[in-house]
Amino acid sequence: MDRPVQVPSSSTSCASGSCGACGSGAAVPASSLTLRISNMDCPTEERQIRQAVAGIGGLASLQFDLPARQLTLEGTSNALDLAVREIRSAGFEPGPLEPAVDGRDTSSCDGDACAVPLASRPSQPVYRSRGAVFRIADMDCASEEADIRRALEPVKCIEGLSFQLGARTVTIAAPEQALAEALQAIRGAGFEPMPLSSPGKDADDSTDADEHGEIKSNLPRLLVALALATLAEVLAFAFADSPVAKALELALAAFAIYFSGWSTYRKGFAALRQRRLTINTLMSVAATGAFLIGQWPEAAMVMALYAIAELIEARSVDRARNAIQSLMALAPDDAQVRQADGSWRSAPASEVAIDQVVRIRPGERIPLDGAVSAGTSAVNQAPVTGESIPVDKAVGDAVFAGTINETGEIEVRVTSEASNSTLARIIHAVEQAQGSRAPTQRFVDRFAAIYTPAVFLLAIAVAVLAPWVADWTWQQSLYKALVLLVIGCPCALVISTPVTVVSALAAAARRGVLIKGGTYLEQARELRVIALDKTGTVTEGKPKLVHWESVSGDQAANARLAAGLAGRSDHPVSKAIAAGLSAASASVSNFKALAGRGVEAVVDGGCYALGNHRLVEERGQCSAELEQKLQEHEQQGHTVTLLMSDAGVLAVFAVADTIKPSSRQAIEELKSLGVRPVLLTGDNAATAASIAKEAGIDEAQGNLLPEDKLSAVEGLQGRHGPTAMAGDGINDAPALAKADIGIAMGAAGTDTAMEAADVVVMNDDLRRIPEIIRLSRRTHGVLWQNISIALGIKAVFFVLAIFGSATMWMAVFADMGASLLVVANGLRLLSNGPRIAGSAKPGTSQNS
Structure with a gap:
């Protein structure tokens, strides 16, 4: 779905003059940046934003447009970067309207500072934005998106950045040298970007194929790791005192960790190098610590179970995030296109141009948006509009890609390309909505940012202080600290909100x-x-003749006269009268429109007029009785039109817009x-x-x-x-x-x-x-159910870890169980059947 764009001021330039288009040694002029702030719509929120950016040096001006929810900032590049950060910190979501900086040639960039900072660059551009698309298989939650954003902060000359967590893709608009540096930064953060064809349907298709391939290739490896970890646990239990068994335990555990933990270690230690604590950091430290204190089977079990849980969780999340993508399959790939010689040829729908004519037989899906140019049929529009009853279509009526032609053969003149069909706009609108964080999600992300370091500090405190304040050995204290790290993993908490929100968006x-x-x-x-x-x-928005009566003269003759006059007028009220009268129209000549009053003409040799109350007054043909009749109709919300001859009023017609x-x-x-x-x-x-x-x-x-x-x-x-x-x-x-x-x-x-x-x-x-409204209330309930489940399970295991006998693999099961519970609970919003639960009373029709 395209959004109106506004290109930042041409004064924007590279801070050091190092981008190829900027020249060297250029001065640093002020930059202009226009943001859309979706949750800013009242003076109170404007005041909050002004307070948030107050005191930022180099910020020249702020211009607010509350009805459009837009803010234009002017200032230096560093000031704009800091202002965007402060606005986000205040709880708002600023997003630039333009996915690229401007029309400059930035093909050469030596990596020095560019004017537009990454924090101020687009996070959700229009879906046809330019740029290279990469699939990042390990990116499936907001925290990992944040990791990649932070890794890209030092990279200069990135013009646009767009994430699609559902498809696990990132689109980067940047010159070639900056793009190579960006990919290296992503790899340094522990992720592996793989190039895709484009952000359109081909990319989606390849993404889908990649996901299935990853499941097939990863699952056997993880099952082998789990089997090795389980065998190590059996050896530790059955042959605890055997040196040979211990050596075998060590080898089996090492192989299990190698098979299952490579990705976790890569991302975990990349985060540590950047001085950040993430979910992967906690698991890496916990498994490594367990291995170092001789708990080899538990270290292996922790890593294997965590990796399997991540795989299951990722597939569950994909179900929610990709639910809307199933709509794309509704539009057929091919269309029957009329050729210049009148013959029909099958062609890919993506190659059909606007104004070409396609043929759709009964039972086929319509491949492209268009208008019916020949034939009539009933079309099932449920995939686009949700209507449960087929809609009759005749020449001139609009039809949409993905809908089903049910009864007759029709020919359709194409009005939109496949990439810009109504169905495609729906899908991309929902994809963009998936990238917009809900208030509860922002709260959870802020909470998790505090929660994870707090758990890490608690684990250190238990490991260091417990031997002094409790009757624990150093090994016991360290083990309990490692259990705390495992159960403290905030994965279930972080994932509880996006899955629920995306499921609700897809259900709607x-x-x-x-x-x-x-x-x-x-x-x-x-x-x-x-x-x-x-x-x-x-x-309805369509006036209809709801009542008419003759005041004088023959009723059939009056109907014929009125039909003749109304049939010559383009006014909606006249059209309603003509459509509502079944009489054949009379011959009309000398037709004349009276602006704001009605029409008059010679009909069957006599002079007649069809007009409103004002015209009756002007002709001096109003009476007290007629005034009362008109007043009664107007009180009922009717628009009254009168048929008049030179002798007086012949008939009264009442037109209304019906409920x-x-x-x-x-x-x-x-x-x-x-x-x-x-x-x-x-x-x-x-x-x-x-x-x-x-x-x-x-x-x-x-x-x-x-x-x-x-x-x-x-x-x-x-x-x-x-x-x-x-x-x-x-x-x-x-x-x-x-x-x-x-x-x-x-x-x-x-x-x-x-x-x-x-x-x-x-x-x-x-x-x-x-x-x-019902969906919103149900979603809110599910969100807080998930938060309660995630924190409740962790609270119980925190107590068991410190005062009981909880083991590391039990902690992993608890964390994995919490994650799967919240995902399953969120996915319930997708399973409402053809309608949102509770949207109508029993026995009422759902037909549109």
């Missing part, structure tokens, strides 16, 4: 709902009010969740009140311009608290940006709507909103 995407990050997923549970736009959100069948149920569900719905519309107050009453909404505000809707949202936030705004994502953009959560309705195939909001409902079913 399968229902046609895109939630752009964990922040909005968690915030949805706190909503107290939701402001709803009327047209297209609560109502969607799903709206009433959605409003009831919102109320049951404690969320107050409020209707905001530009229509008159009478229409607003009528529609609100029909939908079950207690508060309605009418006659609102876009800026009035923004003010209304501000007022709701001030009176009630967290407020969402649901609209079409275009006309309601100011209010969507101001709301705590902006929800774009009916955004399938619409780039602008997908960009404008924090949550995108691909179809126009209002019932998706209470589903989102």
Whole structure:
């Protein structure tokens, strides 16, 4: 999904003038950096950011755009780097809008300082960003991503950096020399980057294949390591006093550690060289310490069990992170394309150009986005919009890649390339959302950063002080300290949140709902009010003739006259009248549109007009009786149009925008969740009140311009608290940006709507909103269940390790069990079936 980009000021340059494009010895001018801060949307948060960066030398100016959640910084490169760090430390997530520095040629770079520091470089660029893509098989959690980021900090002239943990890939935009230095830095951190083709579908495919290959190649090796460790344990138990058995134990344990622990040692000691403590550091130190004090079988068992647990955990996490990738397989690889001579030829969908015509037979999946150019059919759009009932398609109607043509053969004129289809944008939107950390995840990461060193210090204290304060030998103290290191591994804690959040994002995407990050997923549970736009959100957005009656003259003749006049007009109200009348239209001549009033023409030799209340007044044909009739209709929210002759009013037509069948149920569900719905519309107050009453909404505000809707949202936030705004994502953009959560309705195939909001409902079913709130609340519950499980198990084993007889392999089992428990608990969010659990009352329809 593309985001609007803003290229930093051209004043940005290399600090030392060492990049090839900058020349040597250049002065250091000020740089400009525009950031999007997704969780900055009110003056209080602006003030917090100002306080966070106050006093930074070299920071020239700050420009805030709260509705767009953007901040533009100007200053020296070092000041920008420090400012981004301080903003992150304050609990915000700044991300540049542009994946590359600018259009400079940075093909040569001698490695000296470049102007844009790594902390200020993009972390989540648009998915078509340029750069080399590398797969890092051992990178599967946020802490390892952080390790790689820190390793790349000293590398200069990196223009863009993007991580996809689900695919275990990193995209690096940099000149050739800087790229080589970056890869060497990643290897120095204990990871092995492997080049991939591109960040698109080919890369995904190769990534998938690599993952299966890794499982097949690693599992036998780890099973051999486990068998060797188990045999060493048996020898230690059965032949404790035999020198030969001890020598064999040592050899078996050494081989077991070699087979299972190479990756852990590589990453662990790389972290130690960088003076950091990580999960791998704890396990490396624990296994090494056990081996050195003669606990060879336990050292081997610790490392083998840990490696197997990591493998199982990685596959479980992949299931969550790659759940949405299954959608990509929905779009067929090939398409039947019409040739210049009218024949049809099969071609790869990725090679089909815009405006070419493809043919889809009944039962086939549609390969590309487009518009029907011939034929009619019913199309199952569930993969994109979540609709459970097929939608009828005729010439001119839009269709989406991955949906299923069910009944008739159709021809489709392609409107988007395969890489930019609605389905592809959905997938990449969710991938980007996966990289956005939720508030709970940020809390856990900060906690783990303190927790890991604290456990290490506790283990040292036990090893050094216990012989002095307790009746333990030095070997007992050291062993217990090593057990503490093993059970203190924060893996279960660190992984508990991302798996849960990603599972929830994928579950929502399968229902046609895109939630752009964990922040909005968690915030949805706190909503107290939701402001709803009327047209297209609560109502159908398509005027219909709901009532008409003759005032004088023959009813059939009046219907014929009105059909003739309405059929010549392009006004939506006239179209609704023409569509609602079954009578054949009369012959019309001298047709004339009356701006803001209606139309008039000669029909069957007589002069007639079709217009609004104002036109009736101007013609002097209004009466007290007619005024009362018009007032009754207007109070019901109807738009009234009248058929007039020179003699007087012949008929009255009432047109209204009807309530969607799903709206009433959605409003009831919102109320049951404690969320107050409020209707905001530009229509008159009478229409607003009528529609609100029909939908079950207690508060309605009418006659609102876009800026009035923004003010209304501000007022709701001030009176009630967290407020969402649901609209079409275009006309309601100011209010969507101001709301705590902006929800774009009916955004399938619409780039602008997908960009404008924090949550995108691909179809126009209002019932998706209470589903989102329920999912948010359930996700929050699972998050804290996982945190409690991870910390609870560790607390029990901490006590057993110090005061009981817990062994190292028992500690590994406890840590592995905690990790698998939290992963399985998080994956429950994926198993809700075709709909999010609890989203409707028993017996209610789920049809869209």
